[in-house]
Amino acid sequence: MQYAILIYSSEDIFGRLTDEEQEQALDKHRALQQELTGSGTLDAVAKLMDTSSAMTVRQTGENLLVLDGPFAETKEQLLGIYVIECETIDAAIEQAKKLPQGIAAYEVRPIGWGGGKIAVEDADS
């Protein structure tokens, strides 16, 4: 079964951490990615750009509108996503618990169906 771990936080938070704290948080991501890659259960991982680069397409009445900005102007935004393979939702929750807490919340959500692939450039390259 595939599960998505959706990362939600206020966009300002991560950048406000000290360099050291940012590294600590990233270490937890790297460790989880390494572990999942090792067991062959990491199907995709993606970090989304800041919502200042987002646009929203939406039908309003007769018109198809293309609007600047993210879908919802909320205090917490979708910042990134993991797609992992787990036996049970409990197992997926256990993985989400390994991610840095206090700076983001993690929505664990089973995937109905899927396809395609996400190729992400190496952030360090």
Add this chain to the structure above:
Amino acid sequence: MLIADSLDESGAIAAHFSAARTRVLAALTRQFFDLDMAEEAYQEACKRALERWPLQGIPRDPTAWLLLTGRNATIDRLRKDKRLVFKDALPDVPVEGGNIEADIAELIDTAELRDDVLRLMFMCCHPDLALQDQLALALKVIGGFSVDKIARAFVVKPKAMEQRITRAKKRAAAIATQLESPTLQERAARLKAVCVMAYLLFNEGYSASGGDVHIREELCDEAIRLVRLLIRLFPSQAEVMGLLALCLFQNSRRGARLTSDGRLVALEDQNRTLWDQIEIAEGRVLLEKALRHGRAGPYQIQAAIAATHCRAQQAEDTDWAEIERLYAALEQVQPSPVVSLNRAVALSKTSDAQTGLAYLASHATTLDNYLYFHATRASLLQSAGQFEQAIAAYEQALLLGPTGQEREHIHQQIGSCKKSEKNIVTV
């Protein structure tokens, strides 16, 4: 393990504070018509948060929590002091217990908060304030920088900076509290002024004219953060997107601009593999998004120029024809001698140094006291083989206060002009 986790938590709390700061302060300033009181209220709210959040957890909406707590604490204090009988439209909401977020959700009007934040920023760029005072005030009020840090950024004694900020704040605050909710035109004018200030702040950090490199980087980061916040508040302003793109393109070269001993590396000599591709990608998206609006203003055009440089994998690959066209467009929307100077440089690349010089000649009068005008002209003359005139132009540049590194570079060029001159004579 426990220690590591508690360290994480205090870091997270501090990050929530600074992320919420501008919005909370902006709303509190409207509440109390007083910036100092708003800052005190924010401090008090943070103090209480530090007592409660570690026990109760970080609230879902830290901004609302801090705003409400700061507001209530200040009202309580004012009542106790009997300094004034405070009346406002908001109901008293108990801070203890209850679901603060739900209680306050309807109290925070997004549109109103947007204008509050803009007002607070606009206050910092009051035209009566000297440019550096505007930036110092913005760093203090919007960015929450300490006076010490601002003093180090501007290479000024902390005491002197403290006095300057206090003076500037008094002056600006008197105006700001009178600022009504803006009309459409006023809002546009405020946005424009704030963009100018944000870009100045970015450039203050970007120009390596002195001070600690690390603090200068923080100024750039703060400017970028400020522009991001503007986009979040006003999502369909093409010029604000253009400004963010421009800042990101320039910032992407941060790692390549300075040698390990802090010397500036010219664009054409930079190691382009050190440019931050993630920032470049984001800048590109923002520029595309801005250009969809079909009103290419000065920031978008400058961003497009920066993007063209970023596209070239090596200096030789630079699309100078495109850059020349963009400077021509910039000359139309924002004519300035500096823009014409840059267009002349682009022309010298697309055709030859003579063409650039000819273009420069028709714009020469206005730029007599501008160091880079003479340095650029000198370099064009040098390329055109007019060494004697090149030396004269370099010497004029030397009179206009170059930095140590620039002086050294100019002397080198004069040396190579003299050598070339001699070769021509002897051949």
